[in-house]
Amino acid sequence: MAIGVKVMRRPERDVSYVRATLKGMALTFRHLLQPKVTMQYPEEKSAEGWRIAPRWRGTHRMLTDEQGRAKCVACGLCPTICPANCIKLVPGEDEEGNRYPLIYEIDEFRCVFCGYCQEVCPEEAIHVGVHYENAEYARDRFVYDLERLCAQTHAVSTLWDPADPRGE
């Protein structure tokens, strides 16, 4: 025998291999008849005992006001705090002196989904969303512009609340 072969101790004299096999076969046959617990994902998106957490931080969504304009006032806090540097913001100003984003783009590939942008936003405009179906056919489709961010309809994340650390 080669050097260093680890010999497993097995309770050989106390077991019957044939009966153990039959027991195993009974077990697998019981499972054969059991109802399946698989969720058929693309058709079925929620199942008993399965839900996506409200604190989930997924792709972003920009909330809009009653006129359908983005709530963003281009204060520049989110690109400043963003640790991944994935938010591109060019501010603009209309005749009345209201600031608004001329360009607002988020590169979802660079984003680390920390949720700081939502936390820091004074206008509750930018949010991370409770959303996970992000497949695209081209890489550049992952840079979400303002129009696209406003058009998202999925739920927004509640983020982590220090007063309720376990989400209860």
Added chain:
Amino acid sequence: MTPELKGFLLFSVLKMLVVFTAIMVTVALLTLMERKVSAWMQDRHGPNRVGPGGLLQPVADGIKNFIKEETLPGFAHRWLFLLAPALAFIPAATVIAVIPWGAPLPLDVDFTLGPLGRFTYRGALPLAIADLPIGFLFVVAITSLGVYGISVAGWSSNSKFSLLGGLRASAQLISYEVCMGLSLVPVLMLSGNVALGEIIGAQQAGLWYVGPLFLSFFVFLVSGFAETNRLPFDLPEAESELVAGYHSEYSAMKFSLFFIAEYANIVTVSAMVTTLFFGGWDIPFTRWDEQGGALQTLATHVAFLLKVLFWVFFVMWIRWTLPRFRYDQLMALGWRFLIELATVYLVVMAVAIHVVERVLGLAEPRVAALVYTGLNVALGYAVFFVIDRGLIIRGSRQQAERAGRAPARPPRVPVEV
């Protein structure tokens, strides 16, 4: 050519076409069945995307395998590498020729086919392609040729994993060939014939041989698993140690041929278990199926297929229940247990048959079969409940103990939970 010869040839060719096509389709469906059964046993659904309930999955797999790239490793032995899949597939396909798929079909036809002339066939048409008088000897002989495909594939790939797989396959198949042959000798003694039709007839007169020859059945089944390289004995491909064993270097249809051969072998083993130990096409508790006739042929055919289907399911059931044996355990089981068991059993049954037939003179086959069944129940109890205490599979522990390396077994202490 006489019309009789032409009729015989015509029906033989027809049977070949039908059986070969049916086997190929069955093999494709068996891959689906394997995946479904494994999924159900693991509380999953299995393939269910292609076609209704996943029924077209084999078609998708087939198309995929046809359009995949055929790789030919530069370091491989070109001709043997190309030959090996065929060497594996041909014996698997050949053995199917002798399987009796149903009761003989009574035929009385006489017709003319244009320029081919007159065809006649009178009498019972056996539902085996070739109703060979050497019966299961042919099966044992040809299945043992299957090892060439695997070991040639392993050697010609010129890769260490393939080579190890091929070596294991040769050792394993040769070892279990012995058990398989020995386990079939009692069948020969009891039925007095090797032809499959005669064996089925003997079982119809007496009992199915699973009762009178239970231990033979057990040994045959276990060595059948080993012969088809199915889990728990799939050491030649053992993916956790050998990548994919002997077919590591194969791709596309060449790989598929190994797969088809494996499933064809499963069908063969299931059909042999059915024929030799479960009455073949016999329908139990009735003599109606022995009268002969088209309807009887159809019914017995369905009965045979159902039995084969059960054993195919059984093979899959075992596969998804038991883990793979270690290589020394596999060899220990074959050489230290099954061969001894088969040999001792052979002697015991020979004595029993002599006593029952010559000394006691029991002529009625049912009564004699019941006596053998009683004997087998006692033997089975002795083997599975008395001897089977760590003796069927002896691991390397004994060797280690002998070498004084492993400490003696510690006393068993009850653990408080």
